[in-house]
Amino acid sequence: MSATGMQLTGFDPDEFLRDYWQKKPLLIRNAFAQWSNPLEPDELAGLSLEAHVESRLIFGESHALVMENGPLAADRFDALGRDPWTLLVQAVDHHVPAVADLLAPFRFIPNWRVDDVMVSFATTGGGVGPHFDNYDVFLVQGLGTRRWQLGQWCDDDTALRPHDGLKLLAEFNSEQNWLLEPGDILYVPPGLAHDGTAQSDDCMTYSIGFRAPSRGELIDGFASRLADGQREDDRFGDPDLQRQINPGEIAPAALDRLHAMLTEQLQDRTAFARWFAEYATERKHAHIDWRPEHALSMDRIAELLQSGCDVIRNPASRFAFVMESPGTILLAVDGRTVSVASALHDFVQDLCASDHVMISASNDVSPELCALIETLHNDGAIGVGQHGDFG
Template sequence: MQIRDFDVDLFLREYWQKRPLLIRNPWNAWRNPLDPDELAGLACEEDVESRLVTRYAGGLAMESGPLAEDRFSKLNGSWTLLVQAVDHHSPEVAGLIEPFRFVPDWRIDDVMVSYATDGGGVGPHFDQYDVFLVQGLGQRRWRVGPRCDAATPLLPHDDLRLIVDFEATGDWILEPGDILYVPPCFAHDGVAVGDDCMTYSIGFRAPSRAELVEGWCEHQVDGLGDEDRYADPDLPIQSNPGEIAAPAIDRLHAMVMEALSDRDAFARWFGLHNSLPKYAETDWRPEEAVDTQEVRGLLAQGVPLSRNPASRFSFIRQGEQVILLFVDGHCFDCAGDLAGLAEKLCAGSSLVVDPGLSASAEVIGLIAALIDQGSLAFDEGD
């Protein structure tokens, strides 16, 4: 599905991470990509993250999946089902990401899908990430409030971060195909208007400073030797032995900063860290290592390659000739033909490799490695 008449430059300049925006059905032809029964089926599976939020007289209650198959037949009143990473299981839902790829892929998290009965919702809350809320089926009333932060009062609840005093600054009813963009930390509350309400939440991630510092420091510590210690061969006599003198602090601080200041090493670590898959799914991983001769033959025939929708692909340029390709927590140094191939692998969900590259041992080796780790597969049809 394609979005028409959407000014990306204007959106990024005026709205992205600045203020909410309602976009009335901009699709060429909107079609709900997932049946409610399919969503319910996913919520019953062991390897799928799901939540059920029910409304009762005293407020909201949440239970985590997997849900029993007969759970839905026992529900009464208002309730909401939320299922994470549905794009990993449905190509049609994964297709919803494509129009929003003006945001770099490394920022994409997943597509969460919710289904709600009349009055269903998760209450007024705020998130730490950008989200495009696409109304798929039925109607939902969205109210958006001011920006929140860690000091915003929350209701006492074990599972849900609900805002105590929610005052809406915007109030809209979304019809199928409508989109509401909500920046990070803006309060919002969605309530189903009527039954059979489905919403697709295309979420983006942003690492926190704490997460980056912790991960990068831990990575660097693993590579430091025990003999790399503080030294002061030019130690002077101090007037007071109890003082930690400024030259010592300078030297200690320099030891730490030098260990963390290698930008190229940080780039490689971040590529690995950021490409780790959200869930440890192995459905695409073959039971045995792929035969390189078979790979060569399929490439020569022009058989397309498809990316595992659960996989994360990205690359970083290292100089003019080398590209570091990151796929599902693995790094591949790519130069020459491999550099061009790496860029194409990151550009879209499928690729036909130039048959002329089928004679390249490096190309065969890279594709075979990605197939073996479950990130790629040949699309041979039936």
């Protein structure tokens, strides 16, 4: 699909964020300037056969759905016959560049919120049942047609059917009903019940999901990081201890001191920013390994930069930056961070914003830029080549 085709038509990101994001659903008809399905069904089926790709097959009657985890056998689909079924494949954007391109129109949402692009293929009547998600999702119809029903708002107290692998709603109250055709998009906010059913035998849907850490995940992750760095001799002390009327009481003064021991470091925003940048960029699929068989030398990198080159991000790598101070950026890549001096700020910000950065030819190549590119390339986070090498 062309760059023009990737643009959303008749869509105002600011209006969307103000009126719809995490508030209410939105149906966008004929969302793209031109739509061309970026992945063939056979290619999706091929991915589900791979051991390193997360996939699921769902089949059976709507009241008794069965889920089978991949990798699937090559003849598995033939054995399904004419009964409705659905194939779900996670993180297809990490494997297929044309699917990764689907993320481009949604870059008005911070990159660290992006989870992945899940792709589903279903035959007529196929679906995963009524459910709700704890994250935002854009459902892009690729091939065929799918009917979406939207229902009630849900939370952790909402009753679910007993099922080992699927979180299906015990009750679903359909309140809105839309038929999506190729190029249509449906935005569903977190907590809203929805149920999609394929209306054709060639139904492909691209689910662009956005992650949101829970309070529990933040507490557990940051507290664990802080705990790992504590000294064994940093302990509670009470040199001003006085006799208590009742020795069985944990006195208010002791609780205040204990609480302060816990909360003082939790309030260190600088430490939290570094930890969260690492947490938010941890790779979900480490098997997509771009580490070169032979590492590039600093001299070779300098030659490439001087002649002009392209830098391409590994689609499985996550990049983000945090402004540490007016003169320093904290670059986070795949769960690791490094402080970057001001001379590299433009390059770092471009690299975090775009999957592809073009570096113009120049004789003035800094050792700092060479060193950063060397580290990222030899760690497998980026590819570096002359203009045109990446097609």
